[in-house]
Amino acid sequence: MLRIFLTVSVLFWNQLAAQNVIEEALKVCEQTDCLKPTEIIKDKSYIEMKVEFHRRVEAEVHAVNFKSAMEIGLKKLFNYSRCGNVAGTIIPVSSPWGVFGYLENDKIQQKFRVFVEIVPEVMNPPEPKDPTVKIVKGPPVWYYTRNFDKKVDEKQIEERVIQLLKDLEQDNQPFNRTFFVIGISNTHGQMGVVFQKTGE
Numbered sequence: 001m002l003r004i005f006l007t008v009s010v011l012f013w014n015q016l017a018a019q020n021v022i023e024e025a026l027k028v029c030e031q032t033d034c035l036k037p038t039e040i041i042k043d044k045s046y047i048e049m050k051v052e053f054h055r056r057v058e059a060e061v062h063a064v065n066f067k068s069a070m071e072i073g074l075k076k077l078f079n080y081s082r083c084g085n086v087a088g089t090i091i092p093v094s095s096p097w098g099v100f101g102y103l104e105n106d107k108i109q110q111k112f113r114v115f116v117e118i119v120p121e122v123m124n125p126p127e128p129k130d131p132t133v134k135i136v137k138g139p140p141v142w143y144y145t146r147n148f149d150k151k152v153d154e155k156q157i158e159e160r161v162i163q164l165l166k167d168l169e170q171d172n173q174p175f176n177r178t179f180f181v182i183g184i185s186n187t188h189g190q191m192g193v194v195f196q197k198t199g200e
């Protein structure tokens, strides 16, 4: 996922552009509190990257699409962050935020897990009061990701998910095709479409 920021459209993708984008992403990360990938492989129209242990807070949401899932979910997550937890305290969160979505026969299901990262300084995040909200410990994991920098609509996001899935399949990559992640890095539309690599 998570912290790669793209300056080009995938239509104009080439390796040189990809490298510039990664460098730009890491620069942005130096300025903000960021979950950075620790390893990056960039020889395709998507990136392979490793993210180390991290914690996030998630809300499970049933909704017709990403947009309404995000609206419902982020409200709950910000409530958690603003004292909606058993410690009654403020828990700082950071980008990326986004959704886990599920695929069945390449159709996006109406069930999502909306998430936001908890900053690493918070070692033991308190439990949420809302039973539909959970703290999740993310183990070190490899992802395949393709990044974008323009705001797009629901249908375009769906197309990007399916396109990455097809490209990974075509390259015979080992990945889990039952779920994907949309990771959003800022409010200007920088986002990554992500599948998890399997068998590491």
Ligand SMILES: *[C@@H]1O[C@H](CO)[C@@H](O)[C@H](O)[C@H]1NC(C)=O
Pocket (backbone or CB within 6 Å): 075, 079, 080, 084, 129, 130
């Ligand atoms: C925030 O969470 C608390 C505890 O779950 C709940 O009582 C309160 O209604 C929530 N507030 C909002 C605005 O959702």
Ligand SMILES: *[C@@H]1O[C@H](CO)[C@@H](O)[C@H](O)[C@H]1NC(C)=O
Pocket (backbone or CB within 6 Å): 176, 177, 178, 179, 198
């Ligand atoms: C793929 O992900 C789903 C949902 O997390 C999980 O239940 C399943 O075991 C995973 N499959 C593989 C092959 O890793």
